[in-house]
Amino acid sequence: xxxxxxxxxxxxxxxxxxxxxxxxxxxxxxxxxxxxxxxxxxxxxxxxxxxxxxxxxxxxxxxxxxxxxxxxxxxxxxxxxxxxxxxxxxxxxxxxxxxxxxxxxxxxxxxxxxxxxxxxxxxxxxxxxxxxxxxxxxxxxxxxxxxxxxxxxxxxxxxxxxxxxxxxxxxxxxxxxxxxxxxxxxxxxxxxxxxxxxxxxxxxxxxxxxxxxxxxxxxxxxxxxxxxxxxxxxxxxxxxxxxxxxxxxxxxxxxxxxxxxxxxxxxxxxxxxxxxxxxxxxxxxxxxxxxxxxxxxxxxxxxxxxxxxxxxxxxxxxxxxxxxxxxxxxxxxxxxxxxxxxxxxxxxxxxxxxxxxxxxxxxxxxxxxxxxxxxxxxxxxxxxxxxxxxxxxxxxxxxxxxxxxxxxxxxxxxxxxxxxxxxxxxx
RNA sequence: GCCGGGAUGGCAGAGUGGAUAAUGCGCAGGCCUUGAGAGCCUGUGGCCUUGUUGGCCACAUGGGUUCGAAUCCCAUUCCCGGCGCCA
Numbered sequence: 001x002x003x004x005x006x007x008x009x010x011x012x013x014x015x016x017x018x019x020x021x022x023x024x025x026x027x028x029x030x031x032x033x034x035x036x037x038x039x040x041x042x043x044x045x046x047x048x049x050x051x052x053x054x055x056x057x058x059x060x061x062x063x064x065x066x067x068x069x070x071x072x073x074x075x076x077x078x079x080x081x082x083x084x085x086x087x088x089x090x091x092x093x094x095x096x097x098x099x100x101x102x103x104x105x106x107x108x109x110x111x112x113x114x115x116x117x118x119x120x121x122x123x124x125x126x127x128x129x130x131x132x133x134x135x136x137x138x139x140x141x142x143x144x145x146x147x148x149x150x151x152x153x154x155x156x157x158x159x160x161x162x163x164x165x166x167x168x169x170x171x172x173x174x175x176x177x178x179x180x181x182x183x184x185x186x187x188x189x190x191x192x193x194x195x196x197x198x199x200x201x202x203x204x205x206x207x208x209x210x211x212x213x214x215x216x217x218x219x220x221x222x223x224x225x226x227x228x229x230x231x232x233x234x235x236x237x238x239x240x241x242x243x244x245x246x247x248x249x250x251x252x253x254x255x256x257x258x259x260x261x262x263x264x265x266x267x268x269x270x271x272x273x274x275x276x277x278x279x280x281x282x283x284x285x286x287x288x289x290x291x292x293x294x295x296x297x298x299x300x301x302x303x304x305x306x307x308x309x310x311x312x313x314x315x316x317x318x319x320x321x322x323x324x325x326x327x328x329x330x331x332x333x334x335x336x337x338x339x340x341x342x343x344x345x346x347x348x349x350x351x352x353x354x355x356x357x358x359x360x361x362x363x364x365x366x367x368x369x370x371x372x373x374x375x376x377x378x379x380x381x382x383x384x385x386x387x388x389x390x391x392x393x394x395x396x397x398x399x400x401x402x403x404x405x406x407x408x409x410x411x412x413x414x415x416x417x418x419x420x421x422x423x424x425x426x427x
Numbered sequence: 428g429c430c431g432g433g434a435u436g437g438c439a440g441a442g443u444g445g446a447u448a449a450u451g452c453g454c455a456g457g458c459c460u461u462g463a464g465a466g467c468c469u470g471u472g473g474c475c476u477u478g479u480u481g482g483c484c485a486c487a488u489g490g491g492u493u494c495g496a497a498u499c500c501c502a503u504u505c506c507c508g509g510c511g512c513c514a
Contacts, residue, residue, distance in 0.1 A: 048483040373454030
C-alpha cells in the first residue's frame with residue numbers, strides 16, 4: 001500500500017513512477033483514487049460538522065433532564081440531524097471504500113535501478129557464476145533422471161492428488177530434507193532466527209502480505225474456514241508483527257522460515273511445468289528481514305549475497321537478473337532473481353529477492369518507535385528472499401550433476417545430512 | 428467442542444447509561460542547574476482541517492438497543508481458568 005499523504009501532496013511523483021510500469025490501468029486507478037479521496041474528505045468534514053451539532057443537542061437533553069424540564073422538542077431535533085448524518089455517512093463510506101479499494105491495488109513505487117521492460121525477456125543480467133556443464137552424452141531432464149533412478153513417482157502422485165503432486169522416494173526425499181537442513185544451518189550462522197510458521201493464515205493478515213489477485217490465482221482456501229494454505233513462508237513471517245510497533249533497538253529482525261508452500265498456479269499454461277519445476281506443493285527455506293527504512297537497500301544486497309553463497313556451496317551454475325518493470329509484480333520496489341541452468345540450455349527462476357520497502361509494512365500496520373514511550377516514528381521495511389526452494393534446487397542438481405551412467409553427484413556440503421552419501425544411483 | 432472470566436493509550440490501571448476517558452509510570456519539550464539528577468510546568472492515539480486557542484473519531488472487531496453506550500444486548504477474534512477430546 002502506498003502512502004496516501006504522498007499521493008495527495010506529490011501526485012506527479014507517484015504518477016511518473018507508476019507510468020514506468022507501462023500499464024495505463026495504474027494511472028486510471030491513481031486518478032480515481034485522488035478523486036474519491038478528495039470527495040471522501042469533503043464529505044467527512046461535512047459529517048463532522050453535523051456530528052458536532054448532534055452532540056450539542058445530546059448535551060442539551062442531559063441538561064434539560066437534570067433540571068426536570070421538557071426534552072421532547074430536543075429529541076425530535078436530534079432525530080432529524082441523525083437522519084442527515086445517516087445519509088451522509090453512507091456516502092462517506094462509499095467514497096472511502098472506493099478509495100481504499102484502489103489504494104490496495106496500486107503497486108509499490110519502483111526503485112530507480114529497476115530496468116524498464118515488458119516481461120521476463122527484458123530482465124537485465126547482473127552477474128553469472130560458474131559455467132554451463134559440458135557433457136559428452138545427451139543430458140536428460142531431471143524427471144527422466146529421477147525416474148530412471150526410481151526416486152520419484154509422478155504417476156501415482158497424479159493418481160491420488162492430481163497433476164502437480166509427486167512422491168519423492170528414498171534418497172531423493174532425503175536430499176530434499178538435506179537441502180532444507182543445509183540452508184537452515186547456513187542461515188542460522190548468518191544470525192537469522194529459525195522459524196517454523198503456521199502453514200495457514202486468515203484472510204486479514206493475508207491481505208496485508210500479498211497481491212489481492214493471489215487469492216484467485218495462487219492460494220488454496222480451506223473449506224468453511226477463514227483459512228488459506230500459505231504460498232510461501234514469507235507470508236506468515238511478514239504477518240508475524242501485524243498491528244505492532246517494534247522497538248528501534250530490536251531492529252533489524254532477521255528470520256529464516258521453513259515450510260511447505262502450496263500454490264494453485266492458475267494460468268500456468270504454456271509455461272514450463274515439467275516435473276519438479278512448477279508444483280502445487282514444495283518445500284522452501286526463506287530469508288526475511290524487518291529493518292529501519294534507511295537500511296533496507298543494504299539488507300537487500302546482503303540477502304542476495306547469502307543466497308548466492310548457498311548456490312555456490314552447492315556448485316550450481318546460475319545467473320542473477322535485475323527484474324524489469326513488466327515482470328516485477330505488485331509488491332517489490334526492486335527484485336533480483338537467481339536463474340539456474342537447466343539441461344535444455346534455458347535458465348529458469350529458482351529464487352527471488354524482493355525489497356518491499358514500506359509497502360507490506362503499511363498494509364500490515366507494522367511500525368517502529370525510537371524508544372519506549374515514544375510515538376511510532378514510521379513503518380519498517382521488509383525484505384524477503386528465497387534461501388533454497390528444494391524442488392527447483394533438486395531439479396538443478398539432477399540436471400547439472402548427472403553422469404553418463406545415469407547417476408548424480410551429490411555436493412559434498414550435503415554429505416553430513418545424507419548419511420555420507422555421495423551419489424544417487426540405482427541400487 | 429462445552430462452561431466461566433476477560434480485552435481501555437507505549438505500559439499499568441480507574442471508570443457499570445449523561446460534560447473534557449481519572450491517576451501513575453514511561454517518553455518529549457521547557458524552567459532550574461557549570462553539567463547530570465531531583466523538583467516544577469506543559470505535552471503525549473487516529474483522522475479531517477491550516478477558518479487552528481478548530482472539529483470528528485477512538486475503550487478488541489462488527490452489528491444492535493437508547494435522545495445518549497467504554498458501560499446494556501448479539502455475533503466474531505484473541506487471551507486466562509475449568510471440563511471434554513486428541514498426536
